[in-house]
Amino acid sequence: MSLDKATVARIAHLARIKVPEGELDHLAGELNTILHFVEQLNEVDTQGVPPMTSVVAMGLRRREDAVTDGGQVEAVVANAPNHVAGFFAVPKVVE
Amino acid sequence: MTNLTHLTLAAARDGLRAKAFTAVELTEAHIRAVEANRALNAFITETPDRALDMARQSDARLAKGEGGPMEGLPLAIKDLFCTKGVLTTAASHILDGFHPQYESSVTANLWRDGAVMLGKVNLDEFAMGSANITSYYGPVKSPWRRADGKDLVPGGSSGGSAAAVAARMALAATGTDTGGSIRQPASFVGIVGLKPTYGRCSRWGTVAFASSLDQAGPMTRTVRDAAIMLRSMAGFDPKDSTSVDTPVPDYEAALTGDIRGLKVGIPREYRVDGMPAEIERVWQQGIDWLRQAGAEIVDISLPHTKYALPTYYIVAPAECSSNLARYDGVRFGLRVEGKSLNEMYENTRAEGFGAEVRRRILIGTYVLSAGYYDAYYKKAQQIRSLIARDFAEAHKQVDIILTPTAPSTAFAVGENDDDPVKMYLNDVFTVPASLAGLPGISVPAGLGEDGLPLGLQLIGRPFDEETMIRVAGVMEAAAGFTALPHLLRGEV
Numbered sequence: 001m002s003l004d005k006a007t008v009a010r011i012a013h014l015a016r017i018k019v020p021e022g023e024l025d026h027l028a029g030e031l032n033t034i035l036h037f038v039e040q041l042n043e044v045d046t047q048g049v050p051p052m053t054s055v056v057a058m059g060l061r062r063r064e065d066a067v068t069d070g071g072q073v074e075a076v077v078a079n080a081p082n083h084v085a086g087f088f089a090v091p092k093v094v095e
Numbered sequence: 096m097t098n099l100t101h102l103t104l105a106a107a108r109d110g111l112r113a114k115a116f117t118a119v120e121l122t123e124a125h126i127r128a129v130e131a132n133r134a135l136n137a138f139i140t141e142t143p144d145r146a147l148d149m150a151r152q153s154d155a156r157l158a159k160g161e162g163g164p165m166e167g168l169p170l171a172i173k174d175l176f177c178t179k180g181v182l183t184t185a186a187s188h189i190l191d192g193f194h195p196q197y198e199s200s201v202t203a204n205l206w207r208d209g210a211v212m213l214g215k216v217n218l219d220e221f222a223m224g225s226a227n228i229t230s231y232y233g234p235v236k237s238p239w240r241r242a243d244g245k246d247l248v249p250g251g252s253s254g255g256s257a258a259a260v261a262a263r264m265a266l267a268a269t270g271t272d273t274g275g276s277i278r279q280p281a282s283f284v285g286i287v288g289l290k291p292t293y294g295r296c297s298r299w300g301t302v303a304f305a306s307s308l309d310q311a312g313p314m315t316r317t318v319r320d321a322a323i324m325l326r327s328m329a330g331f332d333p334k335d336s337t338s339v340d341t342p343v344p345d346y347e348a349a350l351t352g353d354i355r356g357l358k359v360g361i362p363r364e365y366r367v368d369g370m371p372a373e374i375e376r377v378w379q380q381g382i383d384w385l386r387q388a389g390a391e392i393v394d395i396s397l398p399h400t401k402y403a404l405p406t407y408y409i410v411a412p413a414e415c416s417s418n419l420a421r422y423d424g425v426r427f428g429l430r431v432e433g434k435s436l437n438e439m440y441e442n443t444r445a446e447g448f449g450a451e452v453r454r455r456i457l458i459g460t461y462v463l464s465a466g467y468y469d470a471y472y473k474k475a476q477q478i479r480s481l482i483a484r485d486f487a488e489a490h491k492q493v494d495i496i497l498t499p500t501a502p503s504t505a506f507a508v509g510e511n512d513d514d515p516v517k518m519y520l521n522d523v524f525t526v527p528a529s530l531a532g533l534p535g536i537s538v539p540a541g542l543g544e545d546g547l548p549l550g551l552q553l554i555g556r557p558f559d560e561e562t563m564i565r566v567a568g569v570m571e572a573a574a575g576f577t578a579l580p581h582l583l584r585g586e587v
Contacts, residue, residue, distance in 0.1 A: 008457070015416060015460040016423070016437065017453055018445035027457070030515060034458055037516045038405040038471070044478055051476035052483065055307055055532030056294045056557065060336060075196035081430035088425050091436050 002032050099124035100263040104168055104320035105347075107266055111157055111167045118157065118167025122150035122211050125169040128264045129213055132582070135236045137249075137258040139174045140182050141214040149211040156209065165327050166209030171265035173256050174215035175222055176202045176311070177300040181212075185302040186220045186230035189447025190428040199300025200332045201269060201311045208327040213265050216255030220449045221419065222276055222304045225521035226511065227254025229451040234508055237284055238262040238580035241545055245507035250280030250521075256314045257284045261580050267315040267324050271301060273308045274407050275501075275525025278537040281314055282500035282550030285539040285578060287567070288314045289321040292557045293532035294339035297332030305414035306337075308407075308529050318538060318567045322346035325560065341558060349561035350568040355389030357566065360493035364400035365524060367502065373543045374499045381497055381540055381551040384573035385566065393493050397485040402478050403527040408519060409462050409475035410530070415452075416459025422447060454515060483531040486554070495566050496554040498524050500537040504547035528554045536567045539576040548578065 003011075005024045008031065012019040019027060077083040082090075099121050102110065110116055126143045146169060153167035177183050177195035184190045198206070206212070219229040226248035227235040235254040237247040238261050249258040253270035257280035260268050270277035272290035281288025289312045296311040303309060313324035326347070331340040361382060366375075386392050424430035424443030431446045433439035448456065462471035489496060502523055511518050528535045534557070537550035551570065555563035 003461070007461075011457050011461050011464070013441075014464060015456050016440040016444055017448065017456065018438075018441035019453075027454075030454060031458060031461070033514060033516055034408060034454070035461075037519075038409055038475075041402055041405050041409075041474055041478055044399070044402055044474075044481070046474060046477035046481070049477040049480050051473050052479040053476075054337075055483065055530075056292070056337065056339060058294070058337075058339060061333075061340075063333070072196075078196055079193055079427035081424060081428070090425055091433065091439050093436050 003028050003035065100128045102266070103317050104266045104315055104323055105317065107168055108323070112162065118150040118153035118211065119147060121167060122146050122169045125213055125265060128262070132262050132264055135238060135258050135262060136233050137216055137235055137255040137262070137264060138171070138214045139184055139186065139217050139232050139255070142181060142212055145181070146211050146213050153209050153211060163207065163209035164323065165205060167211060168209070168266050169211040169213045170205065171213050171216045171256055171259040171268040172202060173218055173253055173269050173271060175218060175271050175302045176269060177302070178202055178212070178215065181215065183215065183302070184232070185222070186218045186232055187447065187449070187452070188231040188429060189422045189443070193427050195300070197300060200297035200334060201301065201328050204330060205327050210327070216259050216268060218255055219252035220452050221302065221415070222252040222271055222273055223415070223451050223455055224251040225275070225279060225518055226506070227251040228508060228512060229449055231449060237505055238582035239284060239505060239547055240581040241507065241547065247505040247507055247547070248283070250283035250505060252276040253280050253314060257281060257286060260286050260314050260316060262582055267313055267320055269311060269328070270314045271309055271311050272529065273305050273411060274529050275522040277312050277314060278525045278535055278550070278552055279501045279521055281537040282548065283505040284580065285548030285576060286314060286316050287318055287321045287536065287538055288312065289325060289536045290529070290534060291325060291329060291560055292534045294337050295329045295558065295560070297330070297335040297338045299332055299334040303418040305411040306418060307414060308411060318564060318571045319347060319350055321536065322350060322564050339558070344561055346560060346564050349564045351565060352569060352572070354385065354566055354569050357390045357495065358393050358493040359385050359390045359566070360393050360395035360489050360496040362395050362397045362400065362489070362496060362498060364397050365498045367523065371503060374502060374549065377540045377549045377551065378499050381570060384570055385497065388569045388573065395489045395493060395496070397489060397527065399478060399481045399485050400527055403482055403530055404519060404523055406475045406478045406482065407522070407526045407530060408458070409471050410479060412455040412459035413463050413472050414459070416456045416463065419452070419456055451515070479530050482527055486531045486533060490556045494556070494562055498552045498554065500524060500550035500552040504543040504545055504549055524552060533557060534560050534563055536563055538567050538570050538574065540570070540574045541576065542578055
């Protein structure tokens with residue numbers, strides 16, 4: 001299947017990336033090239049094949065449920081473009 | 096004094112211990128080389144003051160006989176590893192001004208063992224690319240030249256690492272490999288690149304691209320150097336849930352030179368249509384070398400090889416779209432204001448990401464979106480299981496697998512970039528092992544008809560880097576690769 005302009009615009013919104021109207025056609029073309037390339041996977045019979053969940057055969061480790069880090073407000077916000085009193089500051093969300 | 100920048104990592108280590116020169120002298124020589132080769136654009140951030148400071152501390156420890164395994168050895172660090180207080184960019188505009196408040200586990204391990212940081216080297220943006228042409232900081236040039244005089248790419252994504260090591264700006268460099276980003280550039284510039292088994296090196300503090308594939312590894316000028324450096328980089332880390340808790344062996348001790356009786360698999364599916372004759376020739380040469388050294392050559396089959404690349408181009412973008420969701424203009428890096436929070440996100444991400452990263456995020460978003468997840472992502476993960484199963488079956492018959500590293504020698508800037516899929520084909524031989532999480536190493540094997548380096552790849556069993564290193568050492572000795580990049584000819 002092929003992506004049309006409207007679908008590309010919808011995906012771009014889902015990904016929160018603004019794509020100018022004028023670039024949508026070109027981008028749809030590029031994305032379709034990639035999607036056509038991966039379509040050959042449909043040739044493979046995967047009936048009953050478990051999807052890979054871990055590339056190394058290992059279970060997830062458990063650890064004690066204890067606080068191991070924290071209390072580093074300054075370090076956490078040190079790289080924020082805008083922060084106020086130890087909080088990240090963003091444009092107003094509630095009207 | 097010998098030319099300090101032309102020493103191997105091992106020779107520099109031994110020279111420091113024998114007090115033939117100091118860590119400060121060694122570091123100063125490399126700082127001069129970094130400055131002299133700025134035209135390659137290999138470094139994003141140079142840290143000469145920090146390097147000299149670290150070198151002075153190394154000299155003090157060496158004087159007391161307390162030097163670590165990597166004491167005083169100057170390295171280049173791919174700018175994907177977070178380095179505390181030192182600008183870390185992932186070669187992306189969106190990480191503008193990001194100064195990590197913590198150190199990645201891999202670099203922390205290297206500093207623990209005494210290594211010296213020369214600076215942070217260039218890469219494809221977020222390690223997405225095979226030519227180091229997608230960096231926000233501009234493309235990296237290879238120190239190699241072709242007869243037509245055009246600038247060549249160093250491969251990617253670890254292109255700055257590859258160029259820095261090949262041009263003798265650093266004794267060695269860290270790289271990361273998601274689908275071939277250590278091995279392919281190593282092949283392009285005539286150095287050794289080792290991708291360990293998934294889980295061998297901690298991913299903590301390394302900027303994530305595709306978490307189920309990303310793995311750090313050494314890029315060096317010899318196999319011995321890779322063995323030395325891997326030992327320092329590797330190790331269990333409780334901060335990475337996929338880090339594996341098995342002891343790190345002395346990889347250097349694996350270099351016995353004896354591969355008699357070892358079984359080497361040659362996968363027939365890697366003879367792809369239209370493979371250049373020179374690749375075929377170098378591969379056959381590698382087979383002959385290993386046979387002459389006493390190994391047994393076995394034809395094997397990895398039936399799902401042709402599906403590895405399309406599988407990768409679903410799995411990697413899917414994981415990338417999730418991982419890169421964190422760049423939202425709120426917590427770090429670039430922010431482009433907007434009238435609402437959503438508009439701020441959209442503006443920031445539109446300006447912050449380059450074209451290739453944007454493409455992959457969009458593909459990933461699509462294949463994970465409602466209604467398409469099963470058709471694309473689940474299907475790809477099923478085929479990934481089949482690819483891993485192929486390798487597991489093959490490794491029952493053979494100890495190691497030998498293939499070419501890349502389907503060509505280095506190409507020029509501007510070539511292969513008209514079509515994203517054409518560029519992706521660079522990774523056709525490296526991606527399968529990545530999907531299966533297996534260790535791989537590229538060893539320089541010879542020169543193509545254009546006078547440019549070609550590497551051969553060995554793929555080992557999980558967590559059996561030692562056998563891989565042993566075979567790589569034998570192949571390296573047989574190849575006797577001594578060609579220098581054109582940039583350095585006349586220097587020695």
